[in-house]
Amino acid sequence: MPATISDVPTPSFLVDFDKVKKNAQKMIDTCERLGVQLRPHMKTHKTVELGTLMTNGTKRTIEVSTLEEAEFYARNGFDDILYAHPLIAARIERCKSLAYKLKAFHVMIESFHGLIALLSCPLKNGKKWSIYLEIDDGSGRSGVPWESDDVIKLAKEASESPYIDFQGLYLFNGRTYEAKGTRGIENANKEGTDLLQTLHKRFTDNNIDCRTLAIGNTPSCSRPHESMNVLTEFHPGNYIFYDMQQATIGSCSSDDIACRLTTRIIGHKPSHNIFLIDCGFLALSYDGMAEHPDEFSTFLDHPDLKVIGFSQEIGKVTTKSGDKLNYDKYPIGSQLFIFPWHSCATACQHTVFYVHSGNNITDMWTPAKGW
Ligand SMILES: Cc1ncc(COP(=O)(O)O)c(C=O)c1O
Known part of the structure; x- marks a missing residue:
């Protein structure tokens, strides 16, 4: 098992154990109250x-x-x-x-x-x-x-x-x-x-x-x-898990989102003002991309970044503002985190979930697959 979230293979689906615990308990309490x-x-x-x-x-x-x-x-x-x-x-x-x-x-x-x-x-x-x-x-x-x-x-x-x-x-x-x-x-x-x-x-x-x-x-x-x-x-x-869609509706705050996708930068393309990540449509899913192009892929600590296109295993990232990317800030090999638009769709792309508390990986869970 990887020791920390910096050690997990990419792309991977991360589950914040402290937050899922909180989200689960809150719903149990709501139902009890009502x-x-x-x-x-x-x-x-x-x-x-x-x-x-x-x-x-x-x-x-x-x-x-x-x-x-x-x-x-x-x-x-x-x-x-x-x-x-x-x-x-x-x-x-x-x-x-x-x-x-x-x-x-x-x-x-x-x-x-x-x-x-x-x-x-x-x-x-x-x-x-x-x-x-x-x-x-x-x-x-x-x-x-x-x-x-x-x-x-x-x-x-x-x-x-x-x-x-x-x-x-x-x-x-x-x-x-x-x-x-x-x-x-x-x-x-x-x-x-x-x-x-x-x-x-x-x-x-x-x-x-x-x-x-x-x-x-x-x-x-x-x-x-x-x-x-x-x-x-x-x-x-x-x-x-919640997700960007629920935060946008108002079902939760963005701090309640208990999952994210981690990916690494795999290439620079200054001619197109983009960089490439190892997260294609298979890792994140397309759900929400057409209707919510700016919120669809919300990068932790990089609010101006967004995914503008995918192939199966590669994503293309540029700025929301149209500003030129500062490639020194985004070296090839560096790790990024994306909050999904629709966590159900993103989670279902993955065969293992990496569970963490803070930065430490505490468990690995295997979801059911198929119909
Ligand atoms: C029949 C049914 N019940 C409950 C749910 C749960 O809804 P949500 O994903 O908003 O939690 C769904 C979701 O699609 C559903 O199809």
Whole structure:
């Protein structure tokens, strides 16, 4: 294991242990204060170590986005896992194995296709399919349109089936990603909560039992509105690392960002006023580059630098201001650190995470890979 962050091979993904610990605890405290169950999403990191930290050591009540993650966490002693991805018939067999293996395995549906797939493949030995129904608030993400008749029809058919245990509703609440600052996010949260309550009332009017009202993403659960104490579950994931996107929205401060990418300068090109780094699109990902060219790659201690182009293993860096680069400040071989725009996308490019406390490397973690 490398001794310090200066010794890690580049490009590498670094995790600040003191900060992830703080971010995990803060979310646990928020959920306790509001009286909601935290069901943290594992897609951001896909590691046993952070899953354990985010569940306060219980290894219970998590959410995943792929079956590979579900199987990985099940193998590693986790239980009460929600596979939160629109369900299709082609995935039923793997879901079935998980349903038999775990005490609690839940799937998410957002269409009759998903429901019919479950109904045509009932579980045996007294087990039932446990389902969440995802709803769309109009943002056009996955989910059944919340005002549609299909929401009621799907929930009614599911809750009346002897093969299904209907848990309730999940709303991503994408409008918090469009919000700005604490107040903006809180307002978006109030709207999402009101929407879930309106739907809950429609369910009651239609004699549909709905035990779970789940919301979220990272902005929602980092800046909750007090009215959210009527909900039952929070589903954030990115908060464990945060990133430039969350700092820009106002979900966190830039000091809360618990991960960064390290890279080394590999060439100078004064003719183009750029230098080259050993971080191509595979190490950082393109996510956010087109929409946020200035914030996309934020260099620690070098606020005027930005990545302006990539090939697979090489990045091109210049100044935001257009000033000439002072190459004496950036010798070939020197190390730089980049805060990613979207930490989930960047983390998923890496097969190992270097964990540090201060400058010392304290551990190396291996995330799950594949689908
Ligand atoms: C179904 C679902 N739940 C929760 C989350 C977590 O959201 P965030 O990445 O903002 O923490 C995601 C993220 O894409 C998701 O797809």
